[in-house]
Amino acid sequence: MKVYISATLRSFFGRRTETETQGNTIRKILKDLTDRYPEASKGLYGDDGNLRGFIRIFVDDEDRTDKSFHDDEIADGSTVLLLPFIAGGAPGESIIPDERRKEVSLDDSEIDRFSKHLLLREIGVKGQKRIKAARVCIIGAGALGSPVIQYLAAAGVGTLKIVDSDSVTPENLQSQVIHGTRDVKRPKAASARDTVRNINRNIDVTADNTRVEADNVMSVIEGFDLVIDCTDNYKTRYLLNDACILSRIPLVYAAVYQYEGQVSIFGLKGGPCLRCIYPEPPAPGLVPTCAEGGTISPLSGIVGSIQAVEALKLIIGIGENLGGRLLTVDTLGLKSKFLNVSRNEHCPLCGNSPSIYEPEGFNYEEFCGLMKEEEEIPVEGYTAEELAEKIESGEPVTVIDVREPHERAVKSFPGASVIPIGQLVRRMNELDPEHDTVFICKQGLRSILAIHTLREAGYKGPMYNLKGGMDAMKDIIFSNEAGWL
Numbered sequence: 001m002k003v004y005i006s007a008t009l010r011s012f013f014g015r016r017t018e019t020e021t022q023g024n025t026i027r028k029i030l031k032d033l034t035d036r037y038p039e040a041s042k043g044l045y046g047d048d049g050n051l052r053g054f055i056r057i058f059v060d061d062e063d064r065t066d067k068s069f070h071d072d073e074i075a076d077g078s079t080v081l082l083l084p085f086i087a088g089g090a091p092g093e094s095i096i097p098d099e100r101r102k103e104v105s106l107d108d109s110e111i112d113r114f115s116k117h118l119l120l121r122e123i124g125v126k127g128q129k130r131i132k133a134a135r136v137c138i139i140g141a142g143a144l145g146s147p148v149i150q151y152l153a154a155a156g157v158g159t160l161k162i163v164d165s166d167s168v169t170p171e172n173l174q175s176q177v178i179h180g181t182r183d184v185k186r187p188k189a190a191s192a193r194d195t196v197r198n199i200n201r202n203i204d205v206t207a208d209n210t211r212v213e214a215d216n217v218m219s220v221i222e223g224f225d226l227v228i229d230c231t232d233n234y235k236t237r238y239l240l241n242d243a244c245i246l247s248r249i250p251l252v253y254a255a256v257y258q259y260e261g262q263v264s265i266f267g268l269k270g271g272p273c274l275r276c277i278y279p280e281p282p283a284p285g286l287v288p289t290c291a292e293g294g295t296i297s298p299l300s301g302i303v304g305s306i307q308a309v310e311a312l313k314l315i316i317g318i319g320e321n322l323g324g325r326l327l328t329v330d331t332l333g334l335k336s337k338f339l340n341v342s343r344n345e346h347c348p349l350c351g352n353s354p355s356i357y358e359p360e361g362f363n364y365e366e367f368c369g370l371m372k373e374e375e376e377i378p379v380e381g382y383t384a385e386e387l388a389e390k391i392e393s394g395e396p397v398t399v400i401d402v403r404e405p406h407e408r409a410v411k412s413f414p415g416a417s418v419i420p421i422g423q424l425v426r427r428m429n430e431l432d433p434e435h436d437t438v439f440i441c442k443q444g445l446r447s448i449l450a451i452h453t454l455r456e457a458g459y460k461g462p463m464y465n466l467k468g469g470m471d472a473m474k475d476i477i478f479s480n481e482a483g484w485l
């Protein structure tokens with residue numbers, strides 16, 4: 001029978017991750033283990049001879065810690081796991097050098113404010129000084145940025161830079177809890193900076209309205225100890241990954257979509273980068289973006305909070321971080337998984353013979369399929385008002401909705417035929433090439449892709465795009481209003 005030993009207990013078992021045992025019940029397995037590793041009995045048992053309260057024993061994912069299970073026979077081929085309830089973790093190496101830590105001091109008000117950290121053996125004054133000395137750059141002040149920025153500010157990170165080029169919109173408020181109703185239309189970076197100042201006046205916080213591009217990404221992150229990826233698009237993710245690997249700055253990565261999230265850390269010694277795990281992004285339009293696909297409100301709170309914890313662990317130098325592991329969280333089934341991820345020796349960025357040496361030498365638009373094809377063959381389109389006018393005046397227009405079923409449930413376009421983008425070519429014969437056809441989606445981007453796809457497949461009829469998609473229709477009032485509800 002194989003017994004797996006959680007990292008924090010390994011010191012008792014000669015640093016083994018697993019060991020073979022002869023026992024076929026928990027009682028016999030524990031006896032065998034403590035006979036062979038006498039050190040382990042100190043770790044596993046308290047003075048009263050009982051298993052210590054922080055240790056759990058799992059057999060095939062079932063908690064069998066309770067004594068009543070200890071004589072049950074365990075089936076051959078089962079997995080037994082010894083897991084401490086609170087994973088303390090062996091101290092890692094802090095990304096903040098000792099000299100920097102020694103340069104800062106904590107005054108009385110800070111001792112007060114951070115007393116809950118100072119009480120933690122692993123943090124203490126030294127750890128808190130490292131937090132204060134840390135310089136963290138957060139890219140994106142949206143859904144993930146909201147918990148990351150607020151927790152890092154509350155935890156006492158001394159220097160924060162918040163980079164975001166967008167402004168707050170009402171639909172942001174469902175998940176971007178760093179902004180409030182009165183911040184609508186304000187730049188997100190400035191709104192987030194004001195929240196940080198409200199949390200702790202002593203933080204050196206900068207709001208940067210810059211859009212991160214290949215020609216500025218290196219200077220945006222320069223001088224920081226850590227970068228946190230709280231963005232929502234593939235291009236910026238690869239840009240940040242490349243810039244961080246090339247600048248040797250660790251990157252705490254996370255992404256959320258609908259009910260699922262993932263978190264990892266790139267750029268740690270020997271660990272992988274984003275390109276090792278995902279050598280290329282999905283083609284544009286094939287996977288709806290977070291803005292198009294939606295997310296449940298607290299998901300980014302959960303995932304972003306994990307990013308904040310990972311950031312603090314790297315800064316203090318404690319615990320087991322997510323380097324080399326990708327954590328996935330599914331909030332619908334409330335399940336999480338750790339996937340081991342490793343460096344790819346053929347990675348064009350961090351592999352053995354890299355081909356990317358600077359972000360400026362790489363075409364991110366082409367890589368992410370963002371080349372504006374409409375420059376070659378322009379797609380004609382209607383504004384929401386123009387389309388509404390055509391429909392009101394009774395002109396014959398065929399409207400094709402290429403959105404996914406769950407998106408149409410939010411608001412459907414009456415009279416539209418529904419053909420999800422993946423079925424368009426197969427169902428081309430349903431279109432009438434003698435009449436105008438207008439393609440609609442949520443934001444007017446996938447509909448352009450739909451038109452390109454049909455053109456390539458040889459469709460010859462006149463095709464138009466609804467500019468701005470259904471989002472742009474939201475203020476349109478039709479005379480037959482009931483038809484739109």
Ligand SMILES: [Zn+2]
Pocket residue numbers: 272273274275276277343344347348349350351
């Ligand atoms: Zn790589």
